[in-house]
Amino acid sequence: MRVHRLKRLILLGPYMAFLISLVLCIILFVSLRKEDQKIEALEEEISHVTVNQNSLIEKVSSVDSSIDELSSAVKAISNELSLVDIGAIERAGEGNKVATPRTAWPRKVYLTFDDGPSANTGKILDILAQYKVKGNFFVVGTEDPELQKMYKRIVDEGHVLCMHSYSHRYNEIYASVDAFKADLDKISALLGKVTGSVPSIYRFPGGSSNSVSRLPMSEFIKVLDERNITYYDWNVVAGDATNPMLPKEKIIENSLCDLNEYEEAMILFHDLSNKTSTVEALPEIIEAIQKSGITIAPIDDTTITIRHYTNTN
Numbered sequence: 197m198r199v200h201r202l203k204r205l206i207l208l209g210p211y212m213a214f215l216i217s218l219v220l221c222i223i224l225f226v227s228l229r230k231e232d233q234k235i236e237a238l239e240e241e242i243s244h245v246t247v248n249q250n251s252l253i254e255k256v257s258s259v260d261s262s263i264d265e266l267s268s269a270v271k272a273i274s275n276e277l278s279l280v281d282i283g284a285i286e287r288a289g290e291g292n293k294v295a296t297p298r299t300a301w302p303r304k305v306y307l308t309f310d311d312g313p314s315a316n317t318g319k320i321l322d323i324l325a326q327y328k329v330k331g332n333f334f335v336v337g338t339e340d341p342e343l344q345k346m347y348k349r350i351v352d353e354g355h356v357l358c359m360h361s362y363s364h365r366y367n368e369i370y371a372s373v374d375a376f377k378a379d380l381d382k383i384s385a386l387l388g389k390v391t392g393s394v395p396s397i398y399r400f401p402g403g404s405s406n407s408v409s410r411l412p413m414s415e416f417i418k419v420l421d422e423r424n425i426t427y428y429d430w431n432v433v434a435g436d437a438t439n440p441m442l443p444k445e446k447i448i449e450n451s452l453c454d455l456n457e458y459e460e461a462m463i464l465f466h467d468l469s470n471k472t473s474t475v476e477a478l479p480e481i482i483e484a485i486q487k488s489g490i491t492i493a494p495i496d497d498t499t500i501t502i503r504h505y506t507n508t509n
């Protein structure tokens with residue numbers, strides 16, 4: 197019996213071993229398949245991520261190129277802006293408001309100096325005398341007796357003395373009609389006392405197109421009309437009101453480049469102690485104008501009223 201059982205076992209053993217290994221193989225195969233599927237899924241996910249990453253990279257690079265385009269546009273704009281100086285803006289804006297027809301060259305050029313007298317007034321007068329030309333000085337009030345002498349020197353040397361307010365403080369002058377009148381009285385009295393006559397020409401601080409006055413400028417123009425005072429603005433700016441001070445070359449360029457835009461050109465300079473480059477530029481400006489055969493003239497009754505103010509201001 198035992199032998200019989202042993203025989204059976206010997207015969208069944210390989211079968212069993214075969215069966216067990218078959219089952220194990222199947223289990224192994226199934227689990228391998230599962231792992232394969234997992235790997236495939238993972239690969240797919242990775243490929244998705246890669247695709248997303250690629251599209252992200254693409255997006256980032258397109259944003260990058262947009263930024264590049266923007267920054268080059270900004271650079272171009274800032275280049276343009278650096279070429280535009282305040283003088284040019286003033287000339288562009290204010291030139292349009294002056295109704296003087298364009299000719300090849302102006303008949304006359306008026307050199308006008310605002311905000312003096314100053315430490316430079318004497319130097320300016322010396323230069324004008326050297327070139328035998330007359331200027332127009334739109335002066336403000338001063339308590340300094342030495343500077344007050346300049347009012348007289350301007351008149352004595354044949355230049356035109358004009359008023360530009362006493363205080364030059366916008367908030368005071370343009371606060372009310374009465375305040376404007378009081379300031380006008382003060383500068384009229386001072387100049388009358390020092391020179392013996394009251395000027396009949398005025399320039400509004402900031403010009404007649406200034407945007408600081410609380411009241412319409414027509415209110416103040418009425419006051420001047422009542423007193424037979426003529427006001428003038430300008431149509432060419434030397435640009436010397438800017439801070440920091442413009443170099444001499446730029447003042448020369450500003451003063452000369454737009455002269456042929458107007459039948460009569462009125463150049464705005466500033467007579468302030470810190471405007472030394474204006475004094476330095478003046479001889480070359482006068483020489484260039486004289487070389488062109490244009491007359492440098494004092495303002496008189498025949499001068500075109502160069503004004504910024506219109507009824508639509």
Ligand SMILES: [Zn+2]
Pocket residue numbers: 310311360364401402
């Ligand atoms: Zn001024």
